[in-house]
Amino acid sequence: MTGGVRGQIERIAHSIHRRGLTHGRTGNLAVRDGDERLLVTPTGVNLGEVDADALSVLDVAGHHLDGPKPTKEAFLHLAMLRTRPEANAVVHTHSPYSAALSCLEGMDPENVLPPLTAYYGMRVGRLRLLPYFAPGDPAATTAVEEAARTGHALLLRNHGPAVAGTDLDSALDALEELEHTAQVYFITRGLPTAALTEEGLAALTTPTTAERTLP
Helix, strand or coil: CCCHHHHHHHHHHHHHHHCCCCCCCCCEEEEECCCCEEEECECCCCHHHCCCCCCEEEECCCCEEECCCECCCHHHHHHHHHHCCCCCEEEECCCHHHHHHCCCCCCCCCCCCCCCCHHHHHHCCCCEEECCCCCCCHHHHHHHHHHHCCCCEEEECCCEEEEEECCHHHHHHHHHHHHHHHHHHHHHCCCCCCCCCHHHHHHCCCHHHHHHHCC
């Protein structure tokens, strides 16, 4: 397997598929490769079969430079990375509990999932729910950019989550925490729950607390 950024994409893609965080030929990844290029998983490829040597190469404007045809959702990754310059990677999946959450009526689109756990508060925070757009519809770009300005995680209506991170591992950590908390939400739905308070969430940002609670 090729090392470096390409090897990381292959490793994370295979891990996502192996653990059932997406299915079939769904889900895609993107990583900055220097200042002018992005490496993106190709269209129509099962994440369990992603090959480090067969990735799509785009420039920062979205032009296809090399490799196979990119995922039709490359615009989603480009929009998030353009809006969040501190981020270097985006993970998008169709993970089942998050996808189920995206289908519910009556949710707060500004903060669709309550902070039920400390790790969700630390790794995800606020989760915006976007209006529905057909998969691959670049008309979603403006909505993605707007949501990404206020948070690194977003949920596409009737679709699934997309999470940006400083690298692929941190993006995947946050996406897994989102998926786990969505599962907890469905398990406890209809029962009285005690989500973290604003004070509890604020305490998670202090260095001593983070050092004490992070593994």
